[in-house]
Amino acid sequence: MIELTRRATFSASHYYRNEAWSEEKNEEVFGRCARRNGHGHNYTLEVTVSGEADPVTGFVVDLKWLKDVIEDEVLADFDHRHLNLEVPEFAEKKLIPTTENIAIAAWNRLEPAVSKAGGARLSRVRVYETPEIFAEYRGEQ
Amino acid sequence: MIELTRRATFSASHYYRNEAWSEEKNEEVFGRCARRNGHGHNYTLEVTVSGEADPVTGFVVDLKWLKDVIEDEVLADFDHRHLNLEVPEFAEKKLIPTTENIAIAAWNRLEPAVSKAGGARLSRVRVYETPEIFAEYRGEQ
Amino acid sequence: MIELTRRATFSASHYYRNEAWSEEKNEEVFGRCARRNGHGHNYTLEVTVSGEADPVTGFVVDLKWLKDVIEDEVLADFDHRHLNLEVPEFAEKKLIPTTENIAIAAWNRLEPAVSKAGGARLSRVRVYETPEIFAEYRGEQ
Amino acid sequence: MIELTRRATFSASHYYRNEAWSEEKNEEVFGRCARRNGHGHNYTLEVTVSGEADPVTGFVVDLKWLKDVIEDEVLADFDHRHLNLEVPEFAEKKLIPTTENIAIAAWNRLEPAVSKAGGARLSRVRVYETPEIFAEYRGEQ
Amino acid sequence: MIELTRRATFSASHYYRNEAWSEEKNEEVFGRCARRNGHGHNYTLEVTVSGEADPVTGFVVDLKWLKDVIEDEVLADFDHRHLNLEVPEFAEKKLIPTTENIAIAAWNRLEPAVSKAGGARLSRVRVYETPEIFAEYRGEQ
Amino acid sequence: MIELTRRATFSASHYYRNEAWSEEKNEEVFGRCARRNGHGHNYTLEVTVSGEADPVTGFVVDLKWLKDVIEDEVLADFDHRHLNLEVPEFAEKKLIPTTENIAIAAWNRLEPAVSKAGGARLSRVRVYETPEIFAEYRGEQ
Numbered sequence: 118m119i120e121l122t123r124r125a126t127f128s129a130s131h132y133y134r135n136e137a138w139s140e141e142k143n144e145e146v147f148g149r150c151a152r153r154n155g156h157g158h159n160y161t162l163e164v165t166v167s168g169e170a171d172p173v174t175g176f177v178v179d180l181k182w183l184k185d186v187i188e189d190e191v192l193a194d195f196d197h198r199h200l201n202l203e204v205p206e207f208a209e210k211k212l213i214p215t216t217e218n219i220a221i222a223a224w225n226r227l228e229p230a231v232s233k234a235g236g237a238r239l240s241r242v243r244v245y246e247t248p249e250i251f252a253e254y255r256g257e258q
Numbered sequence: 259m260i261e262l263t264r265r266a267t268f269s270a271s272h273y274y275r276n277e278a279w280s281e282e283k284n285e286e287v288f289g290r291c292a293r294r295n296g297h298g299h300n301y302t303l304e305v306t307v308s309g310e311a312d313p314v315t316g317f318v319v320d321l322k323w324l325k326d327v328i329e330d331e332v333l334a335d336f337d338h339r340h341l342n343l344e345v346p347e348f349a350e351k352k353l354i355p356t357t358e359n360i361a362i363a364a365w366n367r368l369e370p371a372v373s374k375a376g377g378a379r380l381s382r383v384r385v386y387e388t389p390e391i392f393a394e395y396r397g398e399q
Numbered sequence: 400m401i402e403l404t405r406r407a408t409f410s411a412s413h414y415y416r417n418e419a420w421s422e423e424k425n426e427e428v429f430g431r432c433a434r435r436n437g438h439g440h441n442y443t444l445e446v447t448v449s450g451e452a453d454p455v456t457g458f459v460v461d462l463k464w465l466k467d468v469i470e471d472e473v474l475a476d477f478d479h480r481h482l483n484l485e486v487p488e489f490a491e492k493k494l495i496p497t498t499e500n501i502a503i504a505a506w507n508r509l510e511p512a513v514s515k516a517g518g519a520r521l522s523r524v525r526v527y528e529t530p531e532i533f534a535e536y537r538g539e540q
Numbered sequence: 541m542i543e544l545t546r547r548a549t550f551s552a553s554h555y556y557r558n559e560a561w562s563e564e565k566n567e568e569v570f571g572r573c574a575r576r577n578g579h580g581h582n583y584t585l586e587v588t589v590s591g592e593a594d595p596v597t598g599f600v601v602d603l604k605w606l607k608d609v610i611e612d613e614v615l616a617d618f619d620h621r622h623l624n625l626e627v628p629e630f631a632e633k634k635l636i637p638t639t640e641n642i643a644i645a646a647w648n649r650l651e652p653a654v655s656k657a658g659g660a661r662l663s664r665v666r667v668y669e670t671p672e673i674f675a676e677y678r679g680e681q
Numbered sequence: 682m683i684e685l686t687r688r689a690t691f692s693a694s695h696y697y698r699n700e701a702w703s704e705e706k707n708e709e710v711f712g713r714c715a716r717r718n719g720h721g722h723n724y725t726l727e728v729t730v731s732g733e734a735d736p737v738t739g740f741v742v743d744l745k746w747l748k749d750v751i752e753d754e755v756l757a758d759f760d761h762r763h764l765n766l767e768v769p770e771f772a773e774k775k776l777i778p779t780t781e782n783i784a785i786a787a788w789n790r791l792e793p794a795v796s797k798a799g800g801a802r803l804s805r806v807r808v809y810e811t812p813e814i815f816a817e818y819r820g821e822q
Numbered sequence: 823m824i825e826l827t828r829r830a831t832f833s834a835s836h837y838y839r840n841e842a843w844s845e846e847k848n849e850e851v852f853g854r855c856a857r858r859n860g861h862g863h864n865y866t867l868e869v870t871v872s873g874e875a876d877p878v879t880g881f882v883v884d885l886k887w888l889k890d891v892i893e894d895e896v897l898a899d900f901d902h903r904h905l906n907l908e909v910p911e912f913a914e915k916k917l918i919p920t921t922e923n924i925a926i927a928a929w930n931r932l933e934p935a936v937s938k939a940g941g942a943r944l945s946r947v948r949v950y951e952t953p954e955i956f957a958e959y960r961g962e963q
Binding site for chain 4: 415417428429430494495496497498499500502503530531532533534535536537540
C-alpha cells in the first residue's frame with residue numbers, strides 16, 4: 118500500500134454566523150469572522166488516496182483523473198463562491214463553513230467518486246484555510 | 259541607502275463587477291470573478307521603505323513601528339472585510355478592487371504615514387492575491 | 400473525529416553541548432552546533448488537536464483559544480530566549496534542546512492545557528528547526 | 541517514540557513509457573509524460589525515522605549521519621540522472637519511475653541502512669514530484 | 682505606472698554540454714550537469730508587465746489573457762520537453778539552456794506578443810531553476 | 823545585461839543592545855530583542871550578480887563558483903555563530919546586527935571577491951531574517 122496526494126486550490130468567501138443568535142452573540146463567539154459581508158481565503162485542498170501501484174503503469178490512480186475528480190466534485194461548486202450562500206452543504210443546512218466542516222464536506226463529495234472508480238480508496242482530505250491553519254479528515258473510523 | 263521590507267497578510271472578499279454593465283457583460287469581461295456573492299483571498303502585503311540605517315540602532319525604521327503603521331493604515335480597514343462594499347476607496351468610487359488597485363490604495367494610505375515620521379520614505383508596495391499573482395507600485399514617478 | 404492544526408513560530412538560540420565532556424568531545428559529536436556562544440533558528444511549531452466538530456460552531460476547538468494556549472504555554476517561555484540557559488526543561492535538567500526534545504517539551508506543556516479544556520485532545524506536536532528538519536511527537540503510546 | 545524527518549532534493553529526468561506499447565497507446569495513457577526525450581523535476585525526498593531520543597545526545601539519530609545515508613543510498617544514484625535509463629530499479633526492470641515507484645525504490649534503499657545502524661527504524665518516505673504531487677510509503681505492512 | 686506579475690511553472694529536461702568539447706572538458710566545466718542523458722527541473726517562470734491600471738476594469742492587462750500568452754508563447758514549447766533537443770532557440774543554435782539563456786529566450790518570445798496587444802509593456806522575466814537559483818532579464822537596455 | 827541570483831542559508835544568534843545604555847533603555851528601544859542571552863534566526867542570503875551571459879557557457883558566472891564565494895566570504899564566519907560576539911563587523915565596532923547591517927556587511931564582504939573575478943558585478947544582496955522581514959542593499963549609489 119502506498120499513498121498518493123494531489124493538491125488543488127480554490128478561492129471562496131465565507132462568514133461564521135449563527136442566524137439564531139443576536140449580532141452581539143455572533144461577534145462575541147466569532148469575532149471579526151462574523152461580519153455580515155463575509156471575507157475570503159485562498160484554500161488549499163490536499164486529497165490523498167491509497168492503494169497498490171499498478172505493476173504496468175506504476176500508478177495508484179491516474180493523477181489526471183484525480184485532478185478531474187477534485188475539479189468536478191469540489192472545485193466546480195466551491196471555487197469563486199460564497200460558501201455560506203451558494204454551497205448546498207452549508208447553505209441548506211445552515212452549517213458554518215469552518216475549515217473542519219469544509220474538510221468533511223470535501224470528503225463526503227470525493228469518497229463516492231473514488232470508491233466507484235475502484236482500485237484505490239480515499240485516505241485523507243486536508244484543507245488549509247491559510248498556511249497556518251488546516252483541518253484533516255479521514256472519514257468515520 | 260538600504261531597503262527594509264515587512265510582510266503582512268489579510269483575508270478579504272471582493273468581486274469584479276461594473277454596475278453600469280449587464281450581467282452578461284460582467285460575466286464576459288470578468289468571468290467567475292463577477293459573481294454577485296463575491297469570493298475571497300488571503301492577500302499578502304509587502305511594504306518596503308528606504309533610507310539610511312541609523313548608526314546607533316542599525317534601523318532604517320523600527321519594524322514594530324512599521325508593523326503598527328501597516329496595521330493602522332491598511333489592515334484595520336481591509337482585513338476580514340468585503341473590499342467592494344466596506345472599504346471607502348472601492349465602495350465610494352465604485353473602483354474595482356483588482357490587485358493593481360489594492361496596491362495603489364495601500365500605497366496612498368501608507369505614504370503619508372511614512373513621510374510624516376521622517377527618516378525613511380516609502381519605496382514600494384507589493385500585493386499578492388495568490389502566490390502566483392502580484393502587483394507592485396512605486397508611486398507616481 | 401477530525402484533526403485541526405495551528406502553526407506558530409518562535410526565534411530562539413541554543414547549542415548542543417554536554418558539559419561533562421571535553422571541548423574536543425563536544426566538537427566531535429556535535430560539530431559546529433557545540434560552539435559556546437550558541438546559534439539560533441526560526442522554529443515553527445505545529446500543534447494538532449483532534450475531536451468532533453461542534454454541531455453549532457463547527458469548531459473542534461476555537462482557534463483563538465488554541466493560539467492563546469500555544470502563546471501562554473510555549474511561546475511566552477521559548478520565544479526570543481536561549482533554550483539551554485533560560486527554558487527550565489533544558490536549563491535545569493541539562494537536557495540538550497534538540498528538535499526532538501523541543502517537541503517533547505512542547506507536548507508536555509500543551510497536553511495538560513488541552514486536556515483540562517475538555518472536548519478535544521492533543522494529537523500531535525511537530526517542530527521544524529529549519530524547513531528541512533522536523534520532529535513529531537504524539538505522546539507516550 | 542518520536543519521529544525525526546530530514547528533507548533532501550534531487551533533480552532528475554524521466555518519462556512514462558511502456559516499450560511494449562505503440563506510440564499512440566503510450567500517448568493515450570501517459571499524455572505528454574510519454575515523450576521520448578523525457579522531461580524533469582526537482583524532487584523533494586522526505587525521510588522519517590522513529591525511535592527514542594537518546595538521553596545523552598537528545599538525538600533519535602544524528603542528522604549528519606542521516607544526511608549521509610540519504611546521499612549515499614539515494615542521491616548519489618538519482619541526482620542529475622535520467623531515472624529510466626540510469627537508475628537500476630527502473631532501467632533493468634523497465635519499471636516506470638512514477639512518484640509512487642520512486643518512493644518505494646527510495647524506501648528499499650534506505651531501510652537496510654537505517655536498520656543496520658540500529659536504534660531507530662525507517663518510518664516513512666515521502667517524495668514530492670512538484671509541490672502539488674507527492675507519494676508516501678511506509679513499507680509493507 | 683504599476684507592475685503586474687503572473688507565475689507559471691513547467692517541467693523540462695536539459696544538460697550543459699558543448700559538443701565541440703571532449704567528455705573530460707565538459708565534465709570539468711559543467712560537472713554532473715554535463716551528463717549525456719540529461720536531468721530536469723520544475724521551472725517557475727515569472728512574467729511582469731507594466732502600464733496604467735485601466736480606469737474601468739482596474740486591469741493593467743487581463744490576467745487570463747496573460748496566462749494564455751505565457752502558455753502559447755512559452756509553455757507550449759518548453760513544458761515536458763528536453764530543452765537542448767526540442768526547443769529551437771537551444772536545439773538549432775546549440776545554445777546551452779542555462780537559467781540565464783532560458784530567461785532571455787522567454788523574454789524574446791513574450792515581448793512581441795505583449796507589445797502587439799498594446800497598453801502594457803513587458804517589464805521583466807524571471808526564471809527559477811530551483812527555489813535557490815533564478816535569473817532575471819529586462820531586455821536590452 | 824542579465825541578473826543571476828543564488829540563495830544560501832545560515833543560522834546565527836544575535837541580540838539588539840547598546841552597551842552604553844541601561845537595561846531599561848535597551849528594553850524600551852529593542853524590546854525582547856535586547857535580552858542578554860540572545861536569540862536566533864535561520865537567515866536567508868540572496869546574492870545577485872549582473873553581467874552578460876557568456877556566449878559559450880551561457881553563464882553570467884559559474885553558480886558553483888558563486889556558491890563557494892558566498893561560503894568563503896560570508897557563511898564561514900556567520901553560520902552557527904553569535905553575530906554580536908563572534909563576527910568582526912559587529913563585535914569589534916559594537917555595531918548592532920540588524921537585518922540592514924547584516925546585508926551591508928555581506929555586501930562589503932562579497933563585492934571585492936566578485937569584482938576581482940571580473941566579468942560580472944555584484945548587483946544586490948538581500949537578507950531575510952524571517953520570511954516576513956528582509957533588507958536589500960545595492961551598494962553606495
